[in-house]
Amino acid sequence: MQCYQFQKHRHHLVRSQQQRYWKDYVIDPADPSWFYWSLVASLATFYNLVVVFLRAVFTDFNNPDWRMTWFCFDYLSDFITILDMLLRCRLGFLEQGILVTTKMRLVKMYLKSYRFPLDVMSILPFDLVYLLVGVNTLLRLNRLLRIWRINEFYNDSETRTSFPNMFRMIFLIINICLMIHLNACIYFSMSRFLGFGSDDWGYDPSQPGYDNLAMTYAYCFYWSMLTLTAIGDVDPPSTLPATLYCIIVTLCGVLIFATIFGNVGAMINQMNASRQEFQQNVDSVKRYMDIRKVSPLLQDRVIQWFAYTWNNKQSVDDKTALNILPDKLKTEIAIQVHLETLKRVAIFKDCEPGLLQELVLKLRLQVFSPGDYICKKGDIGKEMYIIKRGKLEVVSPDGKIVFVTLQDGAVFGEISILNIAGNKTGNRRTASVRSVGYSDLFCLSKDDLWDALKEYPDARAMLWEKGKQMLRKDNLLDEEAARRKELADMSLETKIDNINAMMETMGKQIMGLMSNLQDVQKHMGIKIEKP
Template identity: 30%
Template sequence: MGTGSKICSLTPRQESAPPPPAPIVINKYSDERLRFIVKSMSERLELYKEKVTDQYASSPEISPPVSEYKHRAEQKKKEEQEKKKKEALMDPVLGNTIDPFTDRRYIAWLSLVTMAFNYNTWFLTARLCFPYHTESAMPYWFAMDTLADLIYLTDSIFFQARKQFVKGGDIIVNREVTKNNYRNSDRFLLDTISAMPFDLLYFQFGFKSIFRFNRLLKADTFFEFSDRLESIMTKAYIWRVIRTIGYLLFMLHINACLYYVASDYQGIGGTKWVYSGLGSAYLRCYYYAVRSLINIGGLNEPHTVFEITFQMTNFVVAVFVFSSLIGQMRDVIGAATAGQTYFRSSMDGTVDYMVNNHIPSLVQNRVRTWYTYTWDAQGMLDESELLDKMPLVMRTAIAVDINLTTFQKIDLFKGCDQQILVDMLLRLKSIVYLPGDFVVKKVSSNSYHIVT
């Protein structure tokens, strides 16, 4: 090769690569479903990535350790104390919101509003039908009406606008948001109508209670008070029985008012069926309502078409109303004694089983004693049935509060991991043993021990 020669390297022309072969699709529908599943799993992975990385996620597979739980509880307690200190510096009326489910002061206030509502419900109907608007009584009626109206206004302005509510799983405590939520609700409309001063029509038409019947639109307060009171009472069936009796008394009250109106239409003392005009008008008419609605009998026979029609309608309504109240009372008493009924049926079934199988009397007596002692000790046969309906976080909290102290006293569990302790706490069940029962059997290499 010479000195001045030039070597040229010729590269063959790059030809374009052939396209990849098309995927073989055996079943188009299956291929689309598989692609959809892969896409969904990818989206789910991105959605739960943050939750998976949390080692204390509240799921049945991963339970928070006891130490972490106690730390969170202490931290939450400190935050609540700081919150209470801040709220103490704020105005007690306008500065904070109200938890309608746990605040006992709000429930006490609802009881006052309920009293005002019942005053309007009972006395407005009585004043409308009976001649109780005398010159001497009018100042007292006006004073009581004014007091009830002030309670209504206070409830609408200072309490209902501060009630916390749940939105999207979060408890809203901001007062501006709670106020706007109340103003956009149907209850605000009813409260506004119930507070309208139609009493000013007194100056034009005279002192008549019919102008105050818009006050009866405050009925939601009564039902809210009833629900809140049941939630905090240990024996809620007592209030249910009282409420049912109140319904019965109010129906008798309405019937007494209608009877006096019918008597006034026919003419007081005009016939033997109407009110005679002697004694207390309300008590006499109420006595008639009791005998009529409860179908005691002994009533004067109606003679005119109006009297016969009124009495027949009264009997028909009485059958419907009284049977409904009797059924409601039966349901209340049945719900109150459901636990004891279950205990009795379980005990009777067990005793029948032992008798049919000729179990010795000694064993039968011990079984009866166990049933009775278990019921007296915890008021139920299996308390785990209640806890199974709760979320895992609540069951963990209850289990830690009840059984953690007992676990800490046992040397066997002192070296265990916190996760194991939590899992064991969730699986514990309360069982009552009688003296002499075999609880633990311990077997060693040299001996056999029975611990009772």
């Protein structure tokens, strides 16, 4: 009995939680689930757009064997439409940048929009007239009032997709096929109105092989495609209505397909825009090298560098690509792309997040060709490098001896950009570094680092200390010079505070000595007079 009551209480609790959840449920229009539902609702509308005319014109599709299947699809699309209307009553919207979740406001927003009356008219059950006049899908023509749902999904998808040009191309092909389909239905209706086989222009089902449904629709679709594309490889009409119809269809086809081909050309240009911009840069460099009589060997290296950057997607400039974004989003993208790379640097491991966020925005990608020297021994260090991809060799000044090979994730040059006083190398490179093949390196300049450290004095002191420890480890730190530099950099107030602290310490030490002398006096019986 107790077990039954427990189960009953548990069932009641779960049910109440579910009711509370659906009562407070609000849809975020940016949520991926709403996007996928929009796809389903758009497919339901597209189904009606295709099938209503198809079954109204090609009546053989309504034979009793297929009737139940069509009814299932018809009323499934109606159910999706009704469900979409209900969900729209819970669809949030942004007001002053904040998602509105008040249920009454969401309902009023939908009821006042132009979509609500169209949705209501689109779902009116005119197809109940089937019971009186038989199946005629033109009674479902009001379902096409929801064509706005397809346009809304297209606009949303164009923003969300990672391949917008490919999506536009696919959507364009679907629209072309839809126009050809609708015109095929009109052509079959005109042929039936004028009489099948009355002339060579119309459809003639008495020809061998043209009496089945599949061939009937295929021929009409083929005729429609030839006419709308202005190819014109069809028999001329012999009646006035057919002639007028052909004139109108041809004119509409020329206008529509001129627009379509213009859009296709624009899409192709957009797809190749980055390549064209890259090629313009290559051509301008080639022209410059030809004018300045650059050696063929160096020209070949430049061309190979361009080819490598394009083939490995390194021709995209981060600052240019993200320039349109606000600083907050640029920082988040840079953190996701570069933060782990920056954390590989030992001196930056324990830095506060704010400094790291400043630095990731200042990392620049550089590509070096085979045999290029990133730095040479004795050069003044102005940048530090992090290897993203490739192999580098630390070599002797003459390049004949290889001391060590650096690979992905290795870091070098970080000490030289800290300007540590007492560095025995004088912030100069201690070895030459050469690229074995093509190498991708992240670069952080000294100026960028110090610009970021202005706002983080504690981080600057910590980096100095870490740099000193690394120099001490290699016996490259002159302690005396470091102390002199620290004293020279101190402000007057800091120096006065240090002198006061030293005087106070010395006073305490003198008092301690006097106390020790008095203890000795008592122990040895010697009287020491104070000066």
